[in-house]
Amino acid sequence: MKAVIFDLDNTLIDWKDEFIFALENVLKDLKLNFSKEKIEEINNAIDESENHYEKLTKEDFLDFVNRMCKVDLPKEFVDKLIEAQKECSYQDKEVTETLKYLSEKYKIYLITNWFTETQEGRLKRAGLLKYFTKVYGADINYYKPNLKAFEVILKMYDAKDCVYVGDSLKKDILPALNVGMNAIWKTTEESDSYQTIKTIKELKNIL
Ligand SMILES: [Mg+2]
Known part of the structure; x- marks a missing residue:
């Protein structure tokens, strides 16, 4: 990965x-x-x-x-x-620790269906922006679940070397799997078909 x-x-x-x-x-x-x-x-x-x-x-x-x-x-x-x-964000110690851990092992990106500027502002306020190599909002990229939204990443990496983490089966997980990425679904649902986590900190045990 x-x-x-x-x-x-x-x-x-x-x-x-x-x-x-x-x-x-x-x-x-x-x-x-x-x-x-x-x-x-x-x-x-x-x-x-x-x-x-x-x-x-x-x-x-x-x-x-x-x-x-x-x-x-x-x-x-x-x-x-x-x-x-931009003011709408909050600090979550477990998320911060997990991103810090992941950023020491992997490159971290964000693909979001909102304005890049707002999302960067929120990440900054939450103390998380520094862990991201790049933030792709739908104003500089495409809306998910359009597969085109994932192509910015595939220009840099093989799909099999990427893992996508999101909460929406339709907008995050299915399109990520569709382009050949690995995917981890953050959900409270139980699933036999998809890899799931209930909290972000569980990523430390998987990645
Ligand atoms: Mg979401």
């Missing part, structure tokens, strides 16, 4: 309530007074947008959210959201 590739959300950092607070703050900052329901609708549209495009662009993303929610959010909404979400 030469390279370990991670997903970020719900794999290394939990997707927590801070995101909706960040969204609320951005909307407040833009003096947009939406109801709780509308804010939730916008939050859901943000999650859903990745299923409709090959790559992430600020323009498509904003257009999708505006159309889905019948709102007229301005361009600066996206920039403000990217900034606000």
Whole structure:
């Protein structure tokens, strides 16, 4: 094994309530007074947008959210959201120790379906960015599960020398296996078909 590739959300950092607070703050900052329901609708549209495009662009993303929610959010909404979400991360000693251990043996990469800048900001804040050789967001790469999203890694390594670690069977594990990588599924489910872990620290026993 030469390279370990991670997903970020719900794999290394939990997707927590801070995101909706960040969204609320951005909307407040833009003096947009939406109801709780509308804010939730916008939050859901943000999650859903990745299923409709090959790559992430600020323009498509904003257009999708505006159309889905019948709102007229301005361009600066996206920039403000990217900034606000950089604060959404937390320190987890076990994750830090595991990444430190892995980075001494392998190259570590991130493939994520969100803005590179936001994800780097969150990793930095969590003290984890220094362990990564490179972070590939969907704005500079492709959205998973498109197999093209994994090709950036295959330009550097043989698939068999790579292991992908993620929480989504559909977006992480199946496409990684499809391109010939090894894959470890972070899940609370039991599986006979896939290699699984319940916590990130278990990687120290496997890799
Ligand atoms: Mg995830």
